[in-house]
Amino acid sequence: MSFTVDVHHHILLDVFCRATNDAHSLVGGILPAPWSKESTLSYMDDAGVDVAITSVSTPGVHMGDDSAARDLARRVNELSAELIQERPVNQHRSRIPVQIDHSGLT
16 A cells, blocks of 8 residues: 655635735745635645645745744634644545644744
């Protein structure tokens, strides 16, 4: 039995897209394709992916404001954790949030 890991799996959560895009300044010059947890789970099922290591896309969570970056990282991580709770490892699907929130570190 094989075990497939997607090590480059972007999640484009609404909270992230709202924070990094506006009508006058689109990240990468184009509007990102719509994303949903249903579509990412369907993709994983169709592709036979067992685990996805997730990340947000360019520009990441930091755009010059440390406090806003911590807030956005925290929110992205919370939403990623919800994905893990909905489809935990024991059901053969997982996502590992990788946004770093240093606010609690000393």
